[in-house]
Amino acid sequence: MHEAMFYDKLEGGMVRCRLCPWNCTLSKGQVGRCRTRKNIDGKLYTLIYGLVSSTAIDPIEKKPLFHFYPGAPIFSISSVGCNFRCPWCQNWEISQASPDNFVGSYMSPERVVELMKHYEVPFLAFTYNEPLIWFEYIYETAKMAKRENFYTVAVTNGHINIEPLSKLMPYLDAANIDVKAFNPETYLKIIGGKLDGVLQAIIEMKRKGVHVETTYLVIPDLNDSEDEFKKMVKWHLDNLGPETPLHISRFFPMYKYSDRSPTPIETIEKLWNIAREEGLYYVYVGNIPWHGGENTYCPHCGKLVIRRIGFDVIEWNLDEENRCKYCGEKVHIVGRLWKKG
Template sequence: MKIFRIFILILFLMTLSAFAVEKEASFYTKLEGKEVRCRLCPNNCRLKDGVRGPCGVRENRGGVLYTLVYGGIVTYHNDPIEKKPLYHYLPGSYSFSIATAGCNLHCLFCQNYSISQAKPEDLPVLEASPEEIVKMALSLKSSSISYTYNEPIIFYEYVYDIATSAREKGLKNILVTAGYINEEPLRKLCKVIDAANVDLKGYNQEFYEKVVGGDIENVKRSLKIMKEEGIWIEITTLIVPGMNDNEDEIRDMCRWIKAELGADIPLHFSRFYP
């Protein structure tokens, strides 16, 4: 069965058409002097003309903010959904999983750094329209599409359009994310997302600032918004020895999850591989 799925995918890839990998970004404000303010994530980057954000994929060109990864994936797999990991959503099914380059965080322990910390021009790219991604998933008999491996927030526009098309074809949409996104774009995205595995990378603000490059309060807010919007949530914490393995902090994190999200939220602890 696995060989058959791979064969079907190869045949489909041979039919793909060329597709642009640049598009005007959503959620930004034009400022004076052709500067722009990106409003997608809590970094809220102010970018001068010709400057790219630290995510590596959003660039100001003449006062217009562009995403450089729309329509260009750097990896794809048809994974068991448990690999996301989601253990309590469509168990036993397969999820067609895609990624682009880039990330809006810079975790020192990143397990997928070869794509998350790369620029799109540094990696081989398969160009595919949202409709073609959906056709790939359907050809492999997948039950869902997962936006994963790197941070899907940074290819927001692509995710949204794929997810919208996928829903029309009866596929579910899964976000595997660090949850580092502003409220307005998150609430819009929740309208087309069915389930999410959120990386709660630790429970210490200093750890988030120095090791992750973010703010834990923004992630906690995102989790509460997803719960409010009816998204199925599972949480993953990658345990990095000596960094986020303090037992008291882990207990505090579990108490917060129970109090704010509910006692039925699955929590996965993953092993770190140097």
């Protein structure tokens, strides 16, 4: 049992969790919305410290991160639980699970670093379920990884308070954050979160030098209107800048939305074009293999500088300083193309 960080003790043995914008107030024996933090005799404990549901070595493009050491392998690790209730979640078996009835395995932070060394993979992703509710564990593990000069990544919904986020950011190199809609009511009633808290966290990550990319999963009749999307793009431009990559992903039926239709490709392409016309430099299409929207184009001359098929980089037209070979424009990439083997 591991005592949680970021909580207040209240009268009568109650506690208030300060990890995410829900700020759950819990009586003795109660668990928070994430199902992973519990009031035990007037103290708040995390129930998932070291609880691992899955590990894998993925291409970094799968996160998706297209502008952070392209082509690199990344050691990916997850636990259980989430502070959202997305009815389309593709990983609902772990995100909506409770640690009380989930059989996982224990893995210490030291063991994670040992495995990264063993497999010679210097990149670590906290992913699959919501990693920020696993805060105490990812904080210790990320610190340990950084001591070995490894790189750390979070794939997250961004629903975290600024104080704990600030504690983590010195040990976090990159993040992909899902912006699941751009309507506070959709967040509150369907997703189970607070849009403003997510947006503030993204701004703070960008401001503090974390490499940021965002993903917008387009779901028919939920968040696919041009008006809502344009508002999101304007916010993106104003707060993250045109150089911050945006991934527009196609929805496929899943979990409680298994009776819905996939997003029409035409809708994805329309929004892809809108984002580029509005001024974003790097806009990508997700979940549509062999689409030209997987590629990176020079923001100055428009020439193709990185060609991708799925998660593979198959053409690289940047010089040693990540400048376009055709016009010399700087392309906003952190690191170089990863050399396999």
